Amino acid sequence: MYKHLWVTPYAPAELYPAGWFPNQHAGGDGLPQWTMADRAIDNEDIVLWHTLNYHHWPRPEDWPVQPVVYASFHWMPDGFFDENPTLDLPHR
Numbered sequence: 001m002y003k004h005l006w007v008t009p010y011a012p013a014e015l016y017p018a019g020w021f022p023n024q025h026a027g028g029d030g031l032p033q034w035t036m037a038d039r040a041i042d043n044e045d046i047v048l049w050h051t052l053n054y055h056h057w058p059r060p061e062d063w064p065v066q067p068v069v070y071a072s073f074h075w076m077p078d079g080f081f082d083e084n085p086t087l088d089l090p091h092r
Contacts, residue, residue: 003051006031010045017049 008014008031016022019029031049052071061067 006049008034008047009039009041010047
């Protein structure tokens, strides 16, 4: 909830970002615990975890049915290539 982007090395047992039993744990399991280990991610298979939160302030118009609320995630590379990789494609 406090961080929106997490990266961890792949581990088969790390399936759920809040841990296996979040409703039965005092807190701090999952991503907070895994990242405290400070494991290297260079040349490793990684998992990118992202969190989307939105806040809804109730309005009189929301009663009795709340309208649709959208949340999205868009990831666009910046500086991934030195140049456009399609520049050397043959022209028709």
